[in-house]
Amino acid sequence: MHVMHVIFRVISDTLDGLCRSGGLVARVGVPLAEVYLEFLAGRCRPNTVRAAAYDLKVFFTVVAKPPDQVQPADVLAFITAQRTGGAGGAGVLQPVDRGAEAGGVSAVTVRRRLSIVSGFFAFLQARGDVPANPVPRGLPTRRERSRPHQGVPLVRVTRQVPRVLSPAEVDALTAALRTHRDRAMVAAMVLGGLRRCEVLGLRLGDLRAAERRVFIAEGKAGRQRLIPVSGRFFAAVAAYLEAERPPGIRSDRVFVVLKGPRRGQPLSVRGTDEILAGARRRAGLEHATCHELRHTCLTRLREAGMALEAVQAQAGHASIESTRIYLHLADDWLAAQYRKAAEVIDAQVFAGEPARPATAGGSRW
Numbered sequence: 126m127h128v129m130h131v132i133f134r135v136i137s138d139t140l141d142g143l144c145r146s147g148g149l150v151a152r153v154g155v156p157l158a159e160v161y162l163e164f165l166a167g168r169c170r171p172n173t174v175r176a177a178a179y180d181l182k183v184f185f186t187v188v189a190k191p192p193d194q195v196q197p198a199d200v201l202a203f204i205t206a207q208r209t210g211g212a213g214g215a216g217v218l219q220p221v222d223r224g225a226e227a228g229g230v231s232a233v234t235v236r237r238r239l240s241i242v243s244g245f246f247a248f249l250q251a252r253g254d255v256p257a258n259p260v261p262r263g264l265p266t267r268r269e270r271s272r273p274h275q276g277v278p279l280v281r282v283t284r285q286v287p288r289v290l291s292p293a294e295v296d297a298l299t300a301a302l303r304t305h306r307d308r309a310m311v312a313a314m315v316l317g318g319l320r321r322c323e324v325l326g327l328r329l330g331d332l333r334a335a336e337r338r339v340f341i342a343e344g345k346a347g348r349q350r351l352i353p354v355s356g357r358f359f360a361a362v363a364a365y366l367e368a369e370r371p372p373g374i375r376s377d378r379v380f381v382v383l384k385g386p387r388r389g390q391p392l393s394v395r396g397t398d399e400i401l402a403g404a405r406r407r408a409g410l411e412h413a414t415c416h417e418l419r420h421t422c423l424t425r426l427r428e429a430g431m432a433l434e435a436v437q438a439q440a441g442h443a444s445i446e447s448t449r450i451y452l453h454l455a456d457d458w459l460a461a462q463y464r465k466a467a468e469v470i471d472a473q474v475f476a477g478e479p480a481r482p483a484t485a486g487g488s489r490w
Contacts, residue, residue, distance in 0.1 A: 152178070153178055153181050153185065154185070155185050157249060157254060158178075158192070161181075161245050161248050161249070168347075170322070176237075177241045180238040181241060181245060184238060187206055187207075188202075192245075192246070192249060192254065192255060193254065193255055195246075195259045197260070201279075203242075204239070204279060207230050207235045207238065208232070232281065232282045233282055236280045239279060243258060243260035246259060246260055263277055264278075264279065286450070287416070287417065287420040287450065288412055288420070289420050289424045289425075290315075290410075290412075290413060290421045294413065295315055295421065298408050298410060300408070301403075301407040302404050304365070304369055305362075305369055306365040307404070308361045309361035309362045309380070310324050311401075311404075311418060312357055312358040312361050313327075315418040315422050316357060317352060317353075317422065318419050318426070319341070320345065320419060320441075321397060321415035321416070322345075323344060323441075325392055325393075325394065327339065328342070328377045329379055330377065331379070332359070332379065336353075338352060339351070339358075341441065345441060348441055348443065350441050352438070352439050352441075353439075371388055371389045376390060378391040380392045382396065398415070401413065423436055423451050424451050426439065426451075427451040436448050436451060
């Protein structure tokens with residue numbers, strides 16, 4: 126195993142231990158970075174702080190300079206090292222993300238890390254620790270004078286259409302789950318559109334079984350919402366609470382560990398991913414992540430005719446622009462809209478022409 130893979134695995138395990146210990150969410154080894162993380166902990170979820178700590182650790186491992194000595198050239202070199210896997214400021218190689226281009230991490234990962242680093246230096250600038258933010262806002266273009274602040278982004282990211290599961294794949298995955306708890310968690314995502322962190326954050330008091338609704342107290346960016354969820358979810362939860370959930374435990378989290386030394390403690394992200402990976406393997410599926418289950422729910426809701434604004438409310442999106450992707454995923458809706466428009470165009474363009482037989486492909490165009 127490459128030495129840097131070992132280093133970053135140690136970083137991840139250390140951050141996990143600090144999170145479970147209940148102390149500071151994470152330590153980076155850079156005093157000003159830890160001050161920033163303490164500030165961040167007061168306004169963000171623990172997972173966000175943990176991710177920020179990891180990204181800052183990566184940045185300062187590569188750049189190997191104190192914050193007040195970091196220059197824009199160091200940031201640009203960091204981008205190159207991340208994307209190519211080449212040597213950075215410390216002469217090290219970065220680990221390769223699964224599914225990324227050979228030699229480096231994905232463009233999405235690089236953009237996220239730049240965002241964290243930029244936020245960190247903006248915090249230092251506000252405190253007066255650094256005179257300016259060394260992270261460039263973009264690369265200037267020839268149109269900079271007429272269109273200020275419209276430069277080329279430092280990292281270009283292709284927005285990919287999310288993958289969704291077919292009904293048969295959902296059935297196969299559900300059948301491969303071994304406990305009522307696991308079936309309830311999957312139902313929350315595939316029938317309610319909950320995020321993984323929202324499922325794990327559910328407390329017993331958040332379940333409104335009589336109303337068939339769930340209160341999301343710990344949504345993304347602190348947004349709360351009360352949403353309806355299928356009765357199948359509540360049936361699975363009821364079976365889990367009655368037959369599987371350890372009695373007499375202190376935690377009020379809905380989903381807890383069922384066996385082992387952590388029995389009765391809240392289920393972790395890693396544990397959830399392992400459960401889903403095992404079910405996916407037993408079902409013979411190539412893909413079925415937590416986020417794909419959420420995408421599947423929201424896509425099916427749109428296909429069934431649910432208004433886009435309602436899908437936005439169900440998903441907990443701050444902007445409806447994030448919800449518009451489900452217009453493209455809903456194939457039946459797009460096909461119906463196209464056929465309706467094509468009929469109008471057909472009538473306008475070919476109004477004066479005699480009818481012609483359809484081609485072998487079934488189209489006049």
